[in-house]
Amino acid sequence: MTPRRPISPEGLRKLQEEMDRLIRTERPAVIKEIEIALGHGDLSENAEYTYAKEKQALIETRIRDLQERLAACEVIDLNNRPKSDRIVFGCSVKIEDVDNGDQKIFTLLGQDEADISKGIISIDSPIGKALIGKEVNDVVEVKTPGGLKEYEVLEVS
16 A cells, blocks of 8 residues: 655646646657657658657656556645644744754655755655654754754744
């Protein structure tokens, strides 16, 4: 059985939009490219045909991946969750590096929504796992490639 993957309604919508685009736009376009390339004759030396078939394989692989991800999604409505002082899925968290005082703000969401450039981390990431269930003033230890890091939770919202 595939483990459930928590996701926000917005994250689910984005996955569904990508799947829809691949099925309705990308797949028919690559089929058309293959048809055109087939019209050019000898397939053994037909780079357009080879490229289009490779592109088709990538599209079909991504569609299957999205189907599996969508089937495993567990949508968590961020607007209807109970008020809590503990860090849970969907929370924004302000943390401080205990060693150097650097502060960071993260929002904890699912794997499919993680984007560090936007301050969104997965609850399955090392820091996400360490933060889940913690409260303000708690200190968490996170194993990083650079060694063990300690962070203090400053705010939870």
